[in-house]
Amino acid sequence: MxxxxxxxxxxxxxxxxxxxxxxxxxxxxxxxxxxxxxxxxxxxxxxxxxxxxxxxxxxxxxxxxxxxxxxxxxxxxxxxxxxxxxxxxxxxxxxxxxxxxxxxxxxxxxxxxxFPIGGTVSYEVNFPGDNSYFDATIDGDGPYNAWCMDLGRTIRSGTTYTNCELRSLNDPDLGIVDQEQNLGYVSWILNQEWSLYPQYSWQDIQGAIWKLTDDTNPVGGAGGISWNEANALAIVALAIANGGDYQADSFEGLVLLCRNEAGAVAQQITVVAVPAYNFFIxxxxxxxxxxxxxxxxxxxxxxxxxxxxxxxxxxx
Incomplete structure (x- = not known):
């Protein structure tokens, strides 16, 4: 034995x-x-x-x-x-x-x-943005068009948040977005000149981003804003049709993950559109x-x- x-x-x-x-x-x-x-x-x-x-x-x-x-x-x-x-x-x-x-x-x-990717920054939030859900100022630089990718957490207008980890939207391992496989589609949305298509409002664009990134499949009225459901779905369809393996053209996406003292993400996950020119140096x-x-x-x-x-x- x-x-x-x-x-x-x-x-x-x-x-x-x-x-x-x-x-x-x-x-x-x-x-x-x-x-x-x-x-x-x-x-x-x-x-x-x-x-x-x-x-x-x-x-x-x-x-x-x-x-x-x-x-x-x-x-x-x-x-x-x-x-x-x-x-x-x-x-x-x-x-x-x-x-x-x-x-x-x-x-x-x-x-x-x-930009200090991988580092910690502060950013100020102001609602609404000129052409986006809100404006974001990163370490005093901006404002930039910004969008929410997380309906489960909130942020407040006029507030400056600190201890925010800065990541690239093109990072395949953010580890916190519900549907990370769709982030390339979000990049495509950030790079479109939506003013050429006046039938789509910024509310429609925000609704489409939530539909692509949040597990809840939100409808108009979610997050405190209303959008045209058909328009939001049309933007999602356009992104899926054109955004596969998309490489940023005019704008790069920066993701802000603001953490509490315990290290957990406490505020909504924000994507900020910054000019692609001189983004990589x-x-x-x-x-x-x-x-x-x-x-x-x-x-x-x-x-x-x-x-x-x-x-x-x-x-x-």
Missing amino acids: KSIIGLMILLTSVLVGWAEASTRPLFAGQHHQIGEVETYYQGTQLVVNATVTEVGWCLARSHLYVGETEPASSAPGQFPYSHELGCALSDTYTIDVNAVDHYVAYHAESKQSS GEETAWAEGDSNWYNKKGRRVGWGSYWVEPYIIWH
């Missing part, structure tokens, strides 16, 4: 690999650290998690190499895994692996914004710092990217 139990324990230990996480800096432009990349094994999976820690920076896309042999190429486009990230503050891969050490390389295309390739570089046949180093070996540890 003891031998059978011992064999079961051994088989379980072979199947369950676990290691303490290793953390490596993520450098943009070779010398500017903008975040960290954490790697660890979780059973028979390797988890690679990148986090942006430098305010104002985000990740547009990423490429990952995981393999049992050294990566032959330093070209990220040839890596086996990739993510389109928009303007994200985090990025996670979970890769099925064998119980052996693995080579890992993490590359990202990073962007720097003129820089782009840099980014690599997680590794232990090995690529070299050509003449022994010369190729680029500044690097990779490392992630040991697979098995508990006995």
Whole structure:
């Protein structure tokens, strides 16, 4: 009986690999650290998690190499895994692996914004806006057209809110909007010149945004405003028809998540339309710092990217 139990324990230990996480800096432009990349094994999976820690920076896309042999190429486009990230503050891969050490390389295309994305700001709210549900002033800058994406929380006109986390509407992992899969449609709405279509009021536009982002499927009268239900539904249909994988043109969307002392979002989730011109002020390739570089046949180093070996540890 003891031998059978011992064999079961051994088989379980072979199947369950676990290691303490290793953390490596993520450098943009070779010398500017903008975040960290954490790697660890979780059973028979390797988890690679990148986090942006430098305010104002985000990740547009990423490429990952995981393999049992050294990566032959330093070209990220040839890596086996990739993510389109928009303007994200985090990025996670979970890769099925064998119980052996693995080579890992993490590359990202990073962007720097003129706004403190990932940081904390204050903003003042004033109802109604000239062409929107309300106006928002961010750290004294504005006012900008602003819209509500959250019927479950309230804000008050003439109030300045603090401790507001600033995020991009193109961040695929806001983690708080009911229907995040529809945020691209909201971006499309922000970028339309609605004054050319006078049949649609700002109330209709706000109703359409709520229908796209809130689980309640609101009708006219929700949120204290009335709209033409047919018009709101028509805007939703237009957004769905034209806004798939939409890239911002005239306006970028900033999302404000205002938190209480406990860290929970306490006020309504607001999207602010800011001019796209000069929104992004820089782009840099980014690599997680590794232990090995690529070299050509003449022994010369190729680029500044690097990779490392992630040991697979098995508990006995």
